Amino acid sequence: MTGNGEKKKAAPNDRSFTKGLSPLQLIEIDACTQCGECLKYCPVQDVTGNPLISPPEKIRVFREFIKATDGLKARLLGPQLIDRKLLEDFTKAVYECTTCGACGQHCTVGIFTQRLWPMLRKEMVRRGLGPIGPQVNLPKVIGETGNPYNRLAAERFAPWFPEHVKVVDRADIGYYAGCTGAYEATPMVRGDVLVLGAIGEPFTMLPAEDEVCCGFPLFITGQHDMLEDLVSRLVAAYQAKAVKTLLCSCPCCVNIMSRDWPLFYKKELPFKIRHITQFVAASMKSGKLAIKRELRERLIYHDPCYLSRGVGIMEEPRAVLRGIPGAELLEFDRNRLESRCCGAGGAARKIFSENAIEMGRHTIAEAVEKKADKLVLSCPACYAKVNEAMVGYDKQIEIVDIMELLAKMIEAVDSGTP
Numbered sequence: 115m116t117g118n119g120e121k122k123k124a125a126p127n128d129r130s131f132t133k134g135l136s137p138l139q140l141i142e143i144d145a146c147t148q149c150g151e152c153l154k155y156c157p158v159q160d161v162t163g164n165p166l167i168s169p170p171e172k173i174r175v176f177r178e179f180i181k182a183t184d185g186l187k188a189r190l191l192g193p194q195l196i197d198r199k200l201l202e203d204f205t206k207a208v209y210e211c212t213t214c215g216a217c218g219q220h221c222t223v224g225i226f227t228q229r230l231w232p233m234l235r236k237e238m239v240r241r242g243l244g245p246i247g248p249q250v251n252l253p254k255v256i257g258e259t260g261n262p263y264n265r266l267a268a269e270r271f272a273p274w275f276p277e278h279v280k281v282v283d284r285a286d287i288g289y290y291a292g293c294t295g296a297y298e299a300t301p302m303v304r305g306d307v308l309v310l311g312a313i314g315e316p317f318t319m320l321p322a323e324d325e326v327c328c329g330f331p332l333f334i335t336g337q338h339d340m341l342e343d344l345v346s347r348l349v350a351a352y353q354a355k356a357v358k359t360l361l362c363s364c365p366c367c368v369n370i371m372s373r374d375w376p377l378f379y380k381k382e383l384p385f386k387i388r389h390i391t392q393f394v395a396a397s398m399k400s401g402k403l404a405i406k407r408e409l410r411e412r413l414i415y416h417d418p419c420y421l422s423r424g425v426g427i428m429e430e431p432r433a434v435l436r437g438i439p440g441a442e443l444l445e446f447d448r449n450r451l452e453s454r455c456c457g458a459g460g461a462a463r464k465i466f467s468e469n470a471i472e473m474g475r476h477t478i479a480e481a482v483e484k485k486a487d488k489l490v491l492s493c494p495a496c497y498a499k500v501n502e503a504m505v506g507y508d509k510q511i512e513i514v515d516i517m518e519l520l521a522k523m524i525e526a527v528d529s530g531t532p
């Protein structure tokens with residue numbers, strides 16, 4: 115589909131597959147030794163056992179596509195036609211991946227898979243084969259409503275925004291709630307705003323109708339046509355509010371803002387991007403925010419893939435949790451850069467919902483096994499899906515977002531609750 119929702123003309127099956135890939139990505143595809151080391155860490159492989167989804171198989175098949183259209187034989191005798199079924203099966207496999215990047219983290223030759231898979235998706239969109247299912251409606255829905263959930267701008271902040279927290283018109287600090295938090299994980303964004311209010315530094319926000327999608331759902335499903343427009347609108351709007359640091363709690367937003375916004379904006383951004391835990395950890399360190407109430411509980415923190423492997427933010431959330439008096443911090447066996455995907459990423463959580471629920475249950479089961487009192491998350495997609503995974507599951511644990519938890523500790527002191 116185009117940004118206007120019109121059907122894009124499919125590329126013939128014998129046209130080059132290398133157009134949208136960087137020279138480094140072409141080298142990466144060539145470099146895979148098929149050693150299979152990454153397979154041990156793939157969460158989708160774990161729950162489906164489907165060999166087509168495995169990282170080396172996706173790379174092997176894509177390599178065959180390149181060979182058929184750009185290899186020596188193709189250059190001498192003309193490109194070969196690729197079987198349509200093979201292309202369709204590959205497309206499904208590349209969209210079933212959660213793009214968690216665990217395979218890249220453990221890749222013996224250092225392939226940056228968290229970036230490679232979305233680029234392969236983009237190629238399948240260019241060929242008229244991707245995206246899949248309702249993802250095809252994303253450009254139209256985002257174009258019409260500003261968010262991927264087809265919700266009204268009037269519902270973006272109003273249902274959860276705490277009345278007593280003041281937002282100023284212009285400030286050095288801007289806060290971007292993000293679509294998933296605002297519509298699907300409201301305790302999380304409410305927690306963000308309550309904590310910002312408690313820190314007390316003035317912050318600004320865009321009006322709900324101007325806080326449009328950051329572009330991540332389009333980027334990750336390979337539909338890049340609208341990205342330049344969305345990014346330039348948002349950057350100009352925050353610039354007009356004199357923002358110098360833009361805060362956000364959604365790892366996917368923070369990831370695209372820091373890694374890709376400068377590419378779509380075509381120059382350096384006029385402000386810094388920070389995950390909310392970076393700002394809050396610094397405020398706790400400088401004494402601007404102190405948690406006075408004790409929490410005698412065992413907390414286990416799950417590193418979101420796009421926050422840890424994506425942008426390297428792993429210690430700040432832990433510093434925030436260690437700042438809660440009495441709390442004991444536990445770790446998953448796989449933590450930080452090696453974190454195991456909870457199943458919610460890569461725009462796959464709604465289409466491949468059963469996979470996502472099973473992956474989320476692995477996270478819940480380990481937290482329960484380690485006797486944690488609370489499973490602490492820091493991503494709205496994880497929050498929505500892991501909560502869903504708990505429904506009907508025989509293992510139960512309290513799930514809480516990191517800022518939701520902190521806000522509860524602050525509110526309890528403010529209201530005098532012991």
Ligand code: SF4
Nearest residue numbers: 156211212214215217
């Ligand atoms: S990115 Fe994650 S889900 Fe996708 S192939 Fe790699 S390990 Fe598997």
Ligand code: SF4
Nearest residue numbers: 146147149150152221
């Ligand atoms: S670890 Fe790297 S080189 Fe080995 S199969 Fe996986 S992607 Fe290929």
